[in-house]
Amino acid sequence: MFTGIVEEVGTISQMKQKSETTEMTIHCQKILSDMNIGDSISVNGVCLTVTSFSNTSFTVDIVRGTRSITLFSTMKVGTKVNLERALLPTTRLGGHFVSGHIDTSVVVKRIQQNSNTYIIELDCPQQYRQNVIPKGSIAVNGISLTIFELSDTIKLNIIPETVRSTMLNTLKTGDKVHIEFDMLGKYILNQMKSSDTLTLSKLEMMM
Structure with missing residues (x-):
């Protein structure tokens, strides 16, 4: 983890x-x-x-x-x-739980560098649209990031420090990146597909 x-x-x-x-x-x-x-x-x-x-x-x-x-x-x-x-029991959880088992790879559609932020837009295939929500978490090449906006793409607003300290500064339009969707969201989707009713107690057990 x-x-x-x-x-x-x-x-x-x-x-x-x-x-x-x-x-x-x-x-x-x-x-x-x-x-x-x-x-x-x-x-x-x-x-x-x-x-x-x-x-x-x-x-x-x-x-x-x-x-x-x-x-x-x-x-x-x-x-x-x-x-x-790997995560230690004493480690501060600054990002979100990431399993290291990627779901897919997507294409970088656009990169824009502003004075205070670095905007990256990723392709969002329709079959994965249910896995993402605005302000939700996503791991891109192992980096915990927050989804800023959703349309036909996943838009990420990234601070310069994250870009500087990762390999995001090497990305170019057209490159592909590994994606792992939020683990909790996948558990919820799986539960909703089953015949069981999703309850608060079941959600608490997932966390």
Whole structure:
């Protein structure tokens, strides 16, 4: 489980194709301080497991199923990625609960830089429209963001500090990003599709 608050931007230093997996090595600094083999790391919003690490980098294996539904197949050496270690019980929850299991990838439709905000508009396919609400939470490449406005796109107003401290500053119109919709909202949608009545007590159990 993650919060969507990016701790560091790393750089892919190696991609090695194996028979059933892709071995990816990421150069970084901060998150190596207490790393152990088996740790879960959010890499651009995707939960991956550390298989080895050194003083300057860590390595993960991307299985074929994960590769097929993510953008890792398009990434190469030198690509910047958002990194976050798994949530600790004592961690302040500055973002929202993020599982690290992405729902889809969408296209960046527009980017506009203003004096105080950075506006990004994302494509919003009709089949996912029920998963988003104005002022709701969404994870974009592992970053916890608030939806500012909804139309045929998802509009995000982002402060300069978030852009500076993540890989959002590398995005261009036409790029694709990983999306994970709010976990609580997905539970509610699933409950509404069942025959059971949605009650306050059931909502409390989800939280």
